[in-house]
Amino acid sequence: DKALAILDLASIKSPRDPRSYYLKGNIFLTMEKYEEAIAAFAKAQDCDVSSRNYVGLGVAYRHLNKIPQALDVLTKASELPDDDGHANVLIGQIYTERNENEKALAVFYKVKDKLLKDGEDYQTACIGICDLEIKEGRHELALPVVRELLETDTANYVAMTKMIQICYHNKDYITGERFKAKLYGAQRDGNLDGELNDRFCLDMFKWNRKDIVVYERYEHGSSDKIYNKTIFVVKPYPDSVEMTIQTEYTLPVAGSEGGMPYVLSASDHNGHHFYEQHFDDSSKYDDLKAAVLKILDDKKQTH
Numbered sequence: 001d002k003a004l005a006i007l008d009l010a011s012i013k014s015p016r017d018p019r020s021y022y023l024k025g026n027i028f029l030t031m032e033k034y035e036e037a038i039a040a041f042a043k044a045q046d047c048d049v050s051s052r053n054y055v056g057l058g059v060a061y062r063h064l065n066k067i068p069q070a071l072d073v074l075t076k077a078s079e080l081p082d083d084d085g086h087a088n089v090l091i092g093q094i095y096t097e098r099n100e101n102e103k104a105l106a107v108f109y110k111v112k113d114k115l116l117k118d119g120e121d122y123q124t125a126c127i128g129i130c131d132l133e134i135k136e137g138r139h140e141l142a143l144p145v146v147r148e149l150l151e152t153d154t155a156n157y158v159a160m161t162k163m164i165q166i167c168y169h170n171k172d173y174i175t176g177e178r179f180k181a182k183l184y185g186a187q188r189d190g191n192l193d194g195e196l197n198d199r200f201c202l203d204m205f206k207w208n209r210k211d212i213v214v215y216e217r218y219e220h221g222s223s224d225k226i227y228n229k230t231i232f233v234v235k236p237y238p239d240s241v242e243m244t245i246q247t248e249y250t251l252p253v254a255g256s257e258g259g260m261p262y263v264l265s266a267s268d269h270n271g272h273h274f275y276e277q278h279f280d281d282s283s284k285y286d287d288l289k290a291a292v293l294k295i296l297d298d299k300k301q302t303h
Contacts, residue, residue: 004024007020008020016047017047018043018044018045018047018048018053021043022040022041022044025037025038025041025044025053026056028040028060029060029063032063034063034064035060035064037056037059040056041053041060042057049080050080050082051080051082051084051087052077052082054073054074054076054077054087055073055074055077055086055090057069057073058070058073058077058090067094070090070094071091074090074094075087075091078091084121088111089111089115089124089128092104092105092125092128093124093128096132099238101132101135104128104132105129105132105133108125108126108129111125112126112129118152118153123149126146126148127149127158127162129141129142130146130159130162134162134165134166134169134204135211137205139165139166139169146162146166149162155186157182158196160179161196161200163175163179164176164179164180164200165204167179168202168203169203180216198217198218199231200215201214201215202214202215202285203285203289207293210236210242211234211235211238212232212233212235213232213233214231214232214289216230217230221281223249224251226249227249229247229262230246230262230288231244232246234296242268243266243267243268244266244267245265245266245292245296246264246266247279248262248274249261250262250263259280260283261278262278262283263277263278264276264278264279264288264292264295266295275295277291
């Protein structure tokens, strides 16, 4: 509030200086006052046509779910001489959110080589390319981009998850386990944030025209509580979950069969189900995946 008051004074003293309006727009974005942000960025643009003003407008329109307007001003931003590539990164993210994967890929590829390799936008564009190429089953196209990221930053943990997905798709489990060990070490040392601190994507593939996303959680070994270790998420649509099939840790009394503590279970709208297969931390991923696919195939036949 104090900053806005000072910027109001600045704009009164220098009404044609775009900086006060631009800064006000960013403050309104932080305050989630998006209509006010649009008015401020529009005023800044009246004073000086600039890519950053259009980007501010695009961010505000995006938050208001006014996607056509957001794409329009971001496209204008990307065409200005002072564009630094950020507008195109935002455009790629919007296309990704709309599941327009090929459009998003075209934008990310276009802008990637224009960005500084140690910048956040470069990482965002590269991870966007990896996610989309892997989702489309083109792991061989994601691989060189992942390598670029890891060459730039050997501790890029998000890139490591993409490398693991590529390795598992290629059945190169030795390399995959090496990168998994690095993630486990980073998690143990407190270097991971958000969902990546709890789980990472292990694999992604199609079954019956549905996406199967496989996660592995760091928690393992004996515990006084039940937990899921490897989770197969069945997604008929990008933003929906039909069911999950997981290896579920069972307490020692219930999970003593052959010394294998994980029992295969499933959760869907009909409830929670257990199967007879047991696994442990040394079980082969191919065996687990085959067991999950059999459950899905059997379920499909019964319906």
